[in-house]
Amino acid sequence: DAGVIQSPRHEVTEMGQEVTLRCKPISGHNSLFWYRQTMMRGLELLIYFNNNVPIDDSGMPEDRFSAKMPNASFSTLKIQPSEPRDSAVYFCASSLPWAGGRDTQYFGPGTRLTVL
Amino acid sequence: GQNIDQPTEMTATEGAIVQINCTYQTSGFNGLFWYQQHAGEAPTFLSYNVLDGLEEKGRFSSFLSRSKGYSYLLLKELQMKDSASYLCAVRGRDGGATNKLIFGTGTLLAVQP
Numbered sequence: 001d002a003g004v005i006q007s008p009r010h011e012v013t014e015m016g017q018e019v020t021l022r023c024k025p026i027s028g029h030n031s032l033f034w035y036r037q038t039m040m041r042g043l044e045l046l047i048y049f050n051n052n053v054p055i056d057d058s059g060m061p062e063d064r065f066s067a068k069m070p071n072a073s074f075s076t077l078k079i080q081p082s083e084p085r086d087s088a089v090y091f092c093a094s095s096l097p098w099a100g101g102r103d104t105q106y107f108g109p110g111t112r113l114t115v116l
Numbered sequence: 117g118q119n120i121d122q123p124t125e126m127t128a129t130e131g132a133i134v135q136i137n138c139t140y141q142t143s144g145f146n147g148l149f150w151y152q153q154h155a156g157e158a159p160t161f162l163s164y165n166v167l168d169g170l171e172e173k174g175r176f177s178s179f180l181s182r183s184k185g186y187s188y189l190l191l192k193e194l195q196m197k198d199s200a201s202y203l204c205a206v207r208g209r210d211g212g213a214t215n216k217l218i219f220g221t222g223t224l225l226a227v228q229p
Contacts, residue, residue, distance in 0.1 A: 011139075033216075041221075042203075042219060042220065042222060043159070043203065043219040043221075043222075043223035044219075045217070045218075045219075047215060055216075056216055082191055083169060091158060104149070104161045105149075105161070105217065106161070106165070107159050107160070108158060109157070109158050113162035
């Protein structure tokens with residue numbers, strides 16, 4: 001199994017530019033999560049999808065952030081326009097649907113975003 | 117509100133035992149997870165507790181007391197490779213089926229020779 005795949009692994013951009021992060025979940029997983037991790041705030045959930053449908057986007061910081069999941073094998077997180085405070089590591093994770101059991105979330109390697 | 121507390125840092129000696137505590141206050145409870153995260157890497161799953169008591173898996177054990185809102189991760193026979201951040205995460209219950217996790221800020225464990 002290839003695990004969760006994220007691209008790019010590193011992104012350096014200038015303030016005001018659009019940034020698109022990509023994620024391919026583990027095949028057969030139909031829950032997908034986007035997280036942001038910083039030293040100050042730790043790991044924060046931004047948004048999650050079940051069966052390609054956004055369930056909870058309360059963690060999305062503001063309208064500059066948007067996420068889509070057009071099909072079961074692909075999701076994007078877009079920041080437009082980007083700001084220096086968006087600099088962080090962005091993780092994508094996937095899991096089997098919750099059934100009251102051990103639906104472990106498997107994390108991708110992350111995208112380290114630096115906005116200058 | 118939702119709140120998860122863990123110590124920020126801990127130091128222990130190779131071969132010793134260390135206990136990392138986690139207390140939580142969440143809107144409902146539907147399981148507690150521990151993840152390990154090495155520097156520059158993604159979090160990886162260590163353990164899961166939903167009922168009170170101890171779950172053992174090799175050198176790692178995790179304990180849960182739901183009435184006290186408390187969990188700990190116990191690492192035995194510490195090795196240098198155990199130096200990492202340990203994240204406590206709680207799955208709440210918000211009225212529907214959810215697998216949303218709330219993470220603590222993590223405990224950075226340094227294992228010294």
